[in-house]
Amino acid sequence: MTTQPGEDRHLDADQADELARIAHDIAAHWPDPDDHHIREAALTTARRLLAGDTAVVAELAAELAAVREADRRVKGALRQAALMTIVPGARGAGSELAFAGQVGVNRLTVRGWLGKPNTAKPSRNAST
Incomplete structure (x- = not known):
């Protein structure tokens, strides 16, 4: 693992105690x-912030913006793939469901890419 900015700074006893409490909370949140x-990642961020390295927030924001752009690009490419490979009315291979399973999205997402209406059945517990 590479050293991040702020990780080379030593934490005082109070900061170390706070980091231990944060580590416990992180472990409970993502068990x-x-x-x-x-x-x-969460613990590294906590350590950097405790060490006074507030630049981590801007770095994470920039990383999130890049991930969102990559998500948009990939979804655009997958939409095109769906349009070109799904066989209308197919069951099994070539179907909306098979494509959805292959790429890791739900069928309604694929239907949206194909310009089809959302045909999800309302839940029995849904109020009208």
């Missing part, structure tokens, strides 16, 4: 073992 990368 799943598969979320270790989220816990690590």
